[in-house]
Amino acid sequence: MKHCIVIGGGIAGLASAAFLTKQKIKVTLLESSPKLGGRAYSFTDKKSNDIVDNGQHILMGCYSDTINFLKLIGADKNFIYQKRLKINFLKPGNELISLESISSLYPFNLLLALLKFNAISRRERLSIIKFILKLPFLSHQKLITKSVRDLLIQSNQSEDTISALWEVITVGALNTNIDKASALMFREILIKIFFNGNFASTIILPKYGLSESYVENAKNFIEANGGHINLSSPVKKLVISDDRLAEVKTTEVSYRNFDYVLSAIPYNTLAAIYPDLFNDEKIEFEYSTILNVHVWLKTNPLKDDFYGLISSPVHWIFNKNNSINLVISDADYLNDKSSEEVYKMCVDELIKYTEIKESDILNYKVLKEKRATFIPSNKIYYSRPSSKTKISNLFLAGDWTDTGLPSTIESAVKSGRIAAELVLVDSQM
Numbered sequence: 001m002k003h004c005i006v007i008g009g010g011i012a013g014l015a016s017a018a019f020l021t022k023q024k025i026k027v028t029l030l031e032s033s034p035k036l037g038g039r040a041y042s043f044t045d046k047k048s049n050d051i052v053d054n055g056q057h058i059l060m061g062c063y064s065d066t067i068n069f070l071k072l073i074g075a076d077k078n079f080i081y082q083k084r085l086k087i088n089f090l091k092p093g094n095e096l097i098s099l100e101s102i103s104s105l106y107p108f109n110l111l112l113a114l115l116k117f118n119a120i121s122r123r124e125r126l127s128i129i130k131f132i133l134k135l136p137f138l139s140h141q142k143l144i145t146k147s148v149r150d151l152l153i154q155s156n157q158s159e160d161t162i163s164a165l166w167e168v169i170t171v172g173a174l175n176t177n178i179d180k181a182s183a184l185m186f187r188e189i190l191i192k193i194f195f196n197g198n199f200a201s202t203i204i205l206p207k208y209g210l211s212e213s214y215v216e217n218a219k220n221f222i223e224a225n226g227g228h229i230n231l232s233s234p235v236k237k238l239v240i241s242d243d244r245l246a247e248v249k250t251t252e253v254s255y256r257n258f259d260y261v262l263s264a265i266p267y268n269t270l271a272a273i274y275p276d277l278f279n280d281e282k283i284e285f286e287y288s289t290i291l292n293v294h295v296w297l298k299t300n301p302l303k304d305d306f307y308g309l310i311s312s313p314v315h316w317i318f319n320k321n322n323s324i325n326l327v328i329s330d331a332d333y334l335n336d337k338s339s340e341e342v343y344k345m346c347v348d349e350l351i352k353y354t355e356i357k358e359s360d361i362l363n364y365k366v367l368k369e370k371r372a373t374f375i376p377s378n379k380i381y382y383s384r385p386s387s388k389t390k391i392s393n394l395f396l397a398g399d400w401t402d403t404g405l406p407s408t409i410e411s412a413v414k415s416g417r418i419a420a421e422l423v424l425v426d427s428q429m
């Protein structure tokens with residue numbers, strides 16, 4: 001039986017370990033921290049005793065690799081699936097505007113949903129539809145140097161359309177603004193959402209905390225299939241001998257008895273423990289913050305699972321019944337603000353957009369994830385490393401590898417699947 005060491009127990013590492021153990025490859029997973037899940041985990045809040053996510057995670061119907069992974073580990077039942085796209089948007093004054101499609105008549109149902117989206121004028125809605133229909137035919141070459149704003153302006157999207165729809169989609173899907181995000185990446189995600197069947201555009205939310213929703217299933221699956229998971233095992237050094245990876249050293253243990261290593265740790269960590277891997281051509285990933293503000297309420301007037309906020313610094317509100325979770329993406333500008341200052345800003349927005357009053361609030365918690373996602377800029381678009389490396393028994397995974405997707409769960413799972421397939425192909429040679 002071939003043996004693969006998987007380094008990193010985030011989603012990419014867990015996905016690759018699950019795929020490999022399923023194919024009868026012996027896996028030892030080494031994770032530096034005492035918990036699995038990487039950038040997507042949950043914990044118990046001491047004050048409320050509630051399970052809280054480090055950040056709300058949204059999946060979409062177009063996350064095909066993720067859905068397959070969840071099915072494989074038996075975690076698909078831990079998620080709530082929309083039958084058709086429905087997003088409720090709020091404007092100031094508690095004005096509710098729905099973007100809602102019907103279940104049949106794909107793809108016209110999505111176009112009809114946009115036609116009825118009355119946050120903007122009818123003419124602007126028609127210009128959105130025209131833009132979406134043109135997307136598959138836009139020249140790749142012409143978009144290489146363009147930002148999302150360039151693309152939108154060139155495609156006659158008005159300022160109102162940009163702020164009511166495109167900014168919300170860009171910041172939600174790419175965690176950056178329309179000036180920094182690559183037009184190519186934006187086009188690719190829109191094609192995935194709008195041209196891949198009805199289900200692709202729907203939203204999928206975890207029923208429980210992130211750790212309960214998928215980490216526990218992944219751990220159980222890997223162990224049931226003979227894999228070993230070693231927590232608190234930070235890899236410090238990779239030793240190469242005769243162009244092969246010969247030794248993996250953690251602070252405590254040295255591993256020599258393996259056939260393959262699949263690294264699923266962040267780019268900067270890997271570049272630090274093995275600087276020669278990227279031939280000194282250091283890739284300058286830039287990162288972007290996501291802020292989550294959990295607010296516990298005496299009474300909660302919000303009825304739906306989640307809301308998008310139009311023209312607000314707070315992008316989404318997720319409803320957890322006795323609490324709500326406010327999400328601020330592309331939030332680097334708030335990194336220096338204290339929790340109190342962020343909270344006050346959120347309260348102002350809640351008062352402006354909903355019926356919630358300050359006196360309804362029992363407690364709050366601000367969670368800042370400063371390196372939540374990398375920025376999918378034009379510079380990064382072509383420089384992401386692939387899963388294959390110059391070392392024949394070392395493969396790479398992680399949301400930052402060359403999956404063609406933004407920094408998401410889907411990119412992490414896809415990278416894990418691709419790297420595991422490379423190990424399998426090699427093991428059968």
Ligand SMILES: Cc1cc2nc3c(=O)[nH]c(=O)nc-3n(C[C@H](O)[C@H](O)[C@H](O)COP(=O)(O)OP(=O)(O)OC[C@H]3O[C@@H](n4cnc5c(N)ncnc54)[C@H](O)[C@@H]3O)c2cc1C
Pocket residue numbers: 007008009010011012013030031032033036037038039040054055056057058059233234235236264265266269290291292369371372373397398399400407408409410412
């Ligand atoms: C607040 C927040 C909100 C987000 N929202 C969404 C969303 O709504 N939808 C979506 O799709 N995505 C979202 N994302 C992005 C998503 O969480 C990431 O893309 C995904 O989790 C990345 O997984 P990964 O396995 O590639 O990397 P990571 O999660 O970074 O995993 C890497 C793992 O490697 C471990 N490690 C590091 N160094 C070592 C070492 N030397 N030895 C051993 N182990 C090591 C780390 O501890 C970690 O567990 C969000 C992220 C954040 C932070």
